[in-house]
Amino acid sequence: MGISLPVAALAGCTAVLLLQPVTAAAVTDPAPQRRTSAGGGSVTSLPLTAGRALAPRTTKPFELLGVGWDDPAxxxxxxxxxxxxxxxxxxxxxxxxxxxxDGEDGPDHPGGGATAPLWTGPSDGVAVQVTPGPAGLPAGLRLELVDPGHGAAPATTRTLPAESPDGHQAPRPAIVTRAGWGADESLRDPELGYTGPVRVVFVHHTVTATEYACSDAPRVIRAIYQYHVQSNGWRDIGYNFLVDRCGTVYEGRAGGAELPVHGAHTLGFNTDSAGVAALGTFVTDTPPPPVPDGLARLAAWKLGLAGQAAAGRTQLVSSSDGSRYPKGTTATFEAVSGHRDAFNTECPGATLYPLLPAIRTQAALLQSGARWPAPTAR
Structure with missing residues (x-):
């Protein structure tokens, strides 16, 4: 999820960097605040007191970062x-x-704002430069450094197994539960929110590293979860589901994978929809084949729960002037759409977005009862 700011061609692709030596200054972090979670995770906030920059410095260990602010105006x-x-x-x-x-609406985002998170891998130093826009800089600008911790060890008992259709139009794919990726349930809002039947699945990319071991996907998801909750102040992770480079599907926001949980993923159109994010940055990197396969399987099942044809179209009403459509406008979407179809963003990336027609076709075949080849092995 992301809006407003230009996207760097290498955003999230930490394996492809132009490196040059930098000396970390002997600078004391300006009044850092550190919030911990079960499993050893933490979020450290560093106020950008100079307003526009943070000189290179040594920090607590982190693996994901973002910049947030307090001023909702x-x-x-x-x-x-x-x-x-x-x-x-x-x-x-x-x-x-x-x-x-990033920009989200509804009760998840009562004020302030934040950038999309960037997965950096194990890091211990950082520098920041901020260039203000025409309106100047918002108040309370801060850098957020996330250490995902070790979480809970994934286990087969923490995966919803693949399930044959039972009155639905497509089988359920295997889904790693929140317990499976090590979610600290004490972080999120205990109240659960639901929407109407899911008629659109919005596809995103997480703008995090693309080349990662699939065994590390739970760490990435935990870091995104901590950032959304502890840094952005959201009720829970914004996405309803996530798919890693091996095609594994993960449960996102709490409330029941089979239920229409109200997410925070597509500004103006979080009602009657679900958001599924591919782990990675697909601006120049091509999604591995298991990624669109996992997206298709998830979309076919989730849309089928509401009797929505994956190859069809439907209408949603915008709830925010910040979307592509003014508040109150009825917009028509493909049942499997990209984030950019509803919001001014590049998401889900220049290489993943063109695959959506094929994903719709595959999802429609699954809904028709056609057998599809098994996902590519890890």
């Missing part, structure tokens, strides 16, 4: 945020990455 529209990080293993500094801004 302002955003960084027209401006930019750039970060560079130091690898904890090699001690080499990355090139600059430009962050996307």
């Amino acid at each position: 302002r955003s960084l529209a027209g401006g930019s945020v750039r970060v560079r990080t130091r690898d904890a293993g090699t001690h080499v500094w990355s090139g600059w990455h430009e962050l996307e801004a």
Whole structure:
């Protein structure tokens, strides 16, 4: 999810960096605040007291970062945020990455704003540059550094098994539960929210590293979860589901994978929809074949629960002027749409978005009862 700010061509792709030496200044972090979670995870906030920059410095270990602010009346529209990080293993500094801004509506986002998170891998140093937009800088600007911790060990008992159709139009894919990826349930809002039957599945990419071991996907998801809740102040992780590069489907927001849980993923259109995010940045990197396969299987099942044809279209009413459609406008969407269809963003990326027609076709075949080849092996 991301809006407003330009997207760096290498955003999230930490394996492809233009490196040059940088010396971390002997700077004391300005009044850092550290919030911990079960499993050893933490979020450290560093106020950007200078307003526009944070000199290179040594930090607590982290694997994901973002920039947030407190002022709900302002955003960084027209401006930019750039970060560079130091690898904890090699001690080499990355090139600059430009962050996307996030924007969500409803009770999840009562005020303030934040950039989309950037997965950096194990890091222990950071530098930040902020360029204000026409409206200037919002108040309470801060850098958020997330350590996902070790979480709970995934187990077969923590996966919803694949299930044959039972009155639905497509089988349920195997889904790793929140317990399976190690969600700390004490972080989220205990209240659960639901919407009407899911008639649109919005596809996203997480703007995180693309080349990762699938065994590390739970760490990435935990970090995104902590960022959405502890940094952004959302009720829970924004996405309803996530799919890793091996095609594994993960339960996102709590409330029941089979139920129409109200998410926070597509500004203006979180009602009667579900958001599924592919783990990675698909701007120049091509999604591995298991990614669209996993997206199709999930969409076919989820849409089938409401009797929505995956190859069909439906209408949703915008709830926000910040979307592509003014509040109150009725918009028509493909049943499987991209985030960019509803919002001014590049998401789900220039290489994943063109695959949506094929994903719709595959999902429709699954709904018709056709057998589809098994997902590519890990």
